[in-house]
Amino acid sequence: xxxxxxxxxxxxxxxxxxxxxxxxxxxxxxxxxxxxxxxxxxxxxxxxxxxxxxxxxxxxxxxxxxxxxxxxxxxxxxxxxxxxxxxxxxxxxxxxxxxxxxxxxxxxxxxxxxxxxxxxxxxxxxxxxxxxxxxxxxxxxxxxxxxxxxxxxxxxxxxxxxxxxxxxxxxxxxxxxxxxxxxxxxxxxxxxxxxxxxxxxxxxxxxxxxxxxxxxxxxxxxxxxxxxxxxxxxxxxxxxxxxxxxxxxxxxxxxxxxxxxxxxxxxxxxxxxxxxxxxxxxxxxxxxxxxxxxxxxxxxxxxxxxxxxxxxxxxxxxxxxxxxxxxxxxxxxxxxxxxxxxxxxxxxxxxxxxxxxxxxxxxxxxxxxxxxxxxxxxxxxxxxxxxxxxxxxxxxxxxxxxxxxxxxxxxxxxxxxxxxxxxxxxxxx
Numbered sequence: 001x002x003x004x005x006x007x008x009x010x011x012x013x014x015x016x017x018x019x020x021x022x023x024x025x026x027x028x029x030x031x032x033x034x035x036x037x038x039x040x041x042x043x044x045x046x047x048x049x050x051x052x053x054x055x056x057x058x059x060x061x062x063x064x065x066x067x068x069x070x071x072x073x074x075x076x077x078x079x080x081x082x083x084x085x086x087x088x089x090x091x092x093x094x095x096x097x098x099x100x101x102x103x104x105x106x107x108x109x110x111x112x113x114x115x116x117x118x119x120x121x122x123x124x125x126x127x128x129x130x131x132x133x134x135x136x137x138x139x140x141x142x143x144x145x146x147x148x149x150x151x152x153x154x155x156x157x158x159x160x161x162x163x164x165x166x167x168x169x170x171x172x173x174x175x176x177x178x179x180x181x182x183x184x185x186x187x188x189x190x191x192x193x194x195x196x197x198x199x200x201x202x203x204x205x206x207x208x209x210x211x212x213x214x215x216x217x218x219x220x221x222x223x224x225x226x227x228x229x230x231x232x233x234x235x236x237x238x239x240x241x242x243x244x245x246x247x248x249x250x251x252x253x254x255x256x257x258x259x260x261x262x263x264x265x266x267x268x269x270x271x272x273x274x275x276x277x278x279x280x281x282x283x284x285x286x287x288x289x290x291x292x293x294x295x296x297x298x299x300x301x302x303x304x305x306x307x308x309x310x311x312x313x314x315x316x317x318x319x320x321x322x323x324x325x326x327x328x329x330x331x332x333x334x335x336x337x338x339x340x341x342x343x344x345x346x347x348x349x350x351x352x353x354x355x356x357x358x359x360x361x362x363x364x365x366x367x368x369x370x371x372x373x374x375x376x377x378x379x380x381x382x383x384x385x386x387x388x389x390x391x392x393x394x395x396x397x398x399x400x401x402x403x404x405x406x407x408x409x410x411x412x413x414x415x416x417x418x419x420x421x422x423x424x425x426x427x428x429x
Contacts, residue, residue: 014198014378014388015205022193023216026378026388027208028200030371035106035201037212038098038375039117040383042196043189045169046092046162046234046313052177054169055185057090058134062182063097064088065126067119072126075116084109092163093313094383100372103202110199111215118190118219127179135175138168145250149257149321149424156246156420157261157317161237192220198379200371236315239263240418253426255303256326260336261420262318264413266311267384273311274397275409276318280309281360282348282406283339284320290339291320301328301335313384318414326425337416344410347403361395 014028044056066072079086084101099113141147151166158164168174197216199208240263265272284291284307295302305322324332348356368377381391390397 013392014200015209016382016388017209019192019213019216021216021220022191022195024196024382024386025209025212026196026198026375026382027205027212028374028378029203029205029208030200030374031202032371033103033202034100034371035103035110035199035203035208036098036100036371036375037106037110037113038096038198038372038379039113040094040096040196040198040379041117041190042094042194042383044091044093044095045165045167047189048162048165048169050165051173052169052181052185053165054134054138054167054174055177055182056095056189057168058131058174058177059120059182059186060088060090060095060097061130061134062122062127063116063120065123065130066121067115068121069115069119070112075112078112079109082109086113090167092167094380096376096379096383098372098375106201106203106208107211110211111218114212114215115219118216119221120186122179122183122186124179127182131174131177134168135171138171138174141166141168143252145253145257145424148250149259149422152246152248152424153259153261153319153321153420153422154317156244156259156422157263158237158315161234161315163312163315163317192216196379196383198375198382200375200378202371234314236266237263239413239415240420242418243421244419245421245423247423247425249427250424251427253424255323256329256426257422257424258322258324258329258332259420259422260320260333261422262414264309264316264318266316267313270311270385270390271397272409272413273309273316275401275405276309276316276413277311278356278360278398278401279343279406279410279414280307280318281356282343282352283307286359291336294339295322295332295335299335301332329423333421340410340414340416343414344407344416348406350403353401353403353406357399357401361398364394364398 014026017025045053048055082101082105084099084105086099088097097113097117099109101109155164197212199212264276283289284305291305291307295305302322302324307320310317310319320336322332368374377391378388382388
């Protein structure tokens with residue numbers, strides 16, 4: 001039976017407003033006693049040049065190191081005094097900053113959030129101090145087996161696309177960055193036409209829009225803007241034509257890691273991603289998924305296995321990852337390839353499709369119940385696509401996928417005889 005949640009015509013109904021300066025504001029009133037402001041900047045590591053790889057993430061750190069109006073630490077102190085929270089994140093395709101406040105505090109605190117994003121001091125002394133923090137983060141990341149496996153996998157998957165580079169950047173690049181380069185980067189990218197402000201919470205929509213508009217106009221100085229660099233054209237890479245292996249020995253591992261990768265469509269070809277989302281769930285999301293049930297529960301070949309369809313802007317990755325004893329790697333790889341071949345050859349039972357479609361759609365709905373979730377959803381989709389329709393209609397797209405669509409997607413994108421493989425083995429004692 002289809003969930004009643006799915007029968008709703010839309011997940012929600014935000015208002016979109018574009019200011020004359022180019023800033024897009026997306027606002028929605030939501031009857032939860034909180035307001036979240038999520039500011040998205042359409043730049044991440046994929047838009048950097050190699051010589052400044054890691055700049056977007058480094059700048060995310062520096063945004064919180066004071067402005068001409070706020071001393072270092074003052075913004076966080078004012079936030080904490082009101083019981084609000086703030087944080088930020090950087091990815092390949094975007095950077096975003098967010099704050100969650102009580103509705104009564106939003107008018108006071110939202111302009112502070114905009115001030116730190118628009119007017120970071122970027123002073124050289126603070127820059128050099130924070131550089132040490134970023135370098136330590138890079139070292140910790142390199143010491144993390146899960147992250148190290150992921151970085152190696154991205155390098156294996158992409159030969160030319162910037163998704164092969166780490167978001168944090170290489171230590172040798174960060175060590176040589178200068179504060180003036182960061183000022184130029186901020187001036188070029190942190191411009192209203194590259195920004196989306198999503199705001200959701202329990203205030204009237206027009207009040208939310210007015211608070212963000214006034215705060216932005218108060219703190220934005222167009223005289224500081226530089227011309228934004230032209231982003232190089234990005235052409236998705238062709239599918240693998242054979243099995244391409246990369247094997248490593250890793251002294252820190254207790255168990256081996258096996259990753260299998262396929263290049264698949266990204267957000268620029270969004271219609272093609274819905275079937276892949278469902279295939280990822282069928283294969284390896286949850287305890288009733290095929291790979292978990294067969295390889296872990298029935299045969300005991302793996303300790304952990306999971307599947308995700310990573311939908312990046314220009315190109316996605318269908319990613320299967322397992323932790324397992326080294327001696328089981330050949331059999332597990334063969335079993336995974338056979339499961340994919342089975343998806344291509346045998347239609348999935350209608351009752352299973354109905355259950356899985358509802359599971360995927362409802363998971364999406366349940367993950368967007370809080371103001372912060374909702375603002376995050378709007379900011380992400382609009383900053384990447386300049387369109388909210390895919391965010392609002394995701395459950396309907398999922399429910400429309402047929403058995404034939406799933407078979408076609410498996411045949412088109414998941415070749416069981418051509419993919420990338422990364423194997424990480426512990427050293428032999």
